[in-house]
Amino acid sequence: MGAEMLLAWGRDRLKVPTTIISSGQLPAWANKDTLVVVTSYSGTTIEAIALAKEAHSRGCKLFIITRGGELSKIARRHHVPSYIFDDMRTNPSGQPRMGVGITFTALLGALSRLGFLALTEKELAQAIGRMGPIRPITALARQLRNKIPLLVAAEHLSGNLVAFRNQVHENAKQFAVLDTLPELNHHLLEGLAHPKATRELVAVFLRSRRYSASTKRRFDVTRDIIRKQGIAVIDLPITGSSTLAEVFACLQLGSATTLALANLNGVDPAKIPWVDYLKKHI
Numbered sequence: 001m002g003a004e005m006l007l008a009w010g011r012d013r014l015k016v017p018t019t020i021i022s023s024g025q026l027p028a029w030a031n032k033d034t035l036v037v038v039t040s041y042s043g044t045t046i047e048a049i050a051l052a053k054e055a056h057s058r059g060c061k062l063f064i065i066t067r068g069g070e071l072s073k074i075a076r077r078h079h080v081p082s083y084i085f086d087d088m089r090t091n092p093s094g095q096p097r098m099g100v101g102i103t104f105t106a107l108l109g110a111l112s113r114l115g116f117l118a119l120t121e122k123e124l125a126q127a128i129g130r131m132g133p134i135r136p137i138t139a140l141a142r143q144l145r146n147k148i149p150l151l152v153a154a155e156h157l158s159g160n161l162v163a164f165r166n167q168v169h170e171n172a173k174q175f176a177v178l179d180t181l182p183e184l185n186h187h188l189l190e191g192l193a194h195p196k197a198t199r200e201l202v203a204v205f206l207r208s209r210r211y212s213a214s215t216k217r218r219f220d221v222t223r224d225i226i227r228k229q230g231i232a233v234i235d236l237p238i239t240g241s242s243t244l245a246e247v248f249a250c251l252q253l254g255s256a257t258t259l260a261l262a263n264l265n266g267v268d269p270a271k272i273p274w275v276d277y278l279k280k281h282i
């Protein structure tokens with residue numbers, strides 16, 4: 001999730017080609033000149049462990065970000081540069097989806113110090129300087145309850161969609177989908193006609209005054225089209241002192257909203273029984 005945010009926000013700041021690998025296998029082109037950053041919050045993710053082992057065996061440059069688990073053991077065993085963090089103060093829940101800020105910031109720090117990302121420590125400090133403790137946002141949660149959120153963003157906020165959706169799934173135990181502008185304009189607008197269950201959607205537009213003029217126009221027209229099809233639309237203004245500050249603000253918004261939604265749904269946001277069941281059986 002942190003990598004998704006990095007690529008969306010840093011699209012005009014990254015100085016080297018960068019991609020995300022979610023499977024357990026490196027692409028064929030990965031070699032000794034490739035930096036592989038392996039991130040697993042728990043350090044026990046099967047795919048992440050496999051990637052770390054393969055990267056090491058291929059002689060790739062390797063950097064590990066984790067709280068512990070097998071990944072931290074690999075880092076120590078092979079003397080791999082790593083950031084092994086203690087999240088008890090910043091994320092006492094221990095749930096990865098509530099600690100995305102840790103892994104995202106670790107990626108920012110690592111890549112900027114390597115000279116691969118244009119970012120200063122002052123800029124980062126200003127972006128997170130006004131963040132406070134998470135307080136549930138009940139008003140927005142009420143609008144999402146018993147609906148299927150369709151989360152929509154663009155440009156620097158598009159990477160936030162994955163974290164927001166995953167938090168809806170795991171915290172609130174509620175189904176959600178996502179899409180980005182301009183991509184959804186090329187197909188989704190026609191796909192809302194059938195079945196009639198699409199009327200259970202509520203489109204959540206993550207808006208920013210820093211979007212380009214053409215993107216702002218797309219949001220306005222897209223909102224009108226979706227409303228004409230009988231689907232509710234919520235405009236959520238994301239504000240901050242910079243694009244990076246807006247990324248952090250959006251992340252916090254998703255966390256706060258889904259905690260409130262979990263409460264409205266009468267579920268425990270910390271428990272993920274089906275994910276635990278899957279991990280136990282694979």
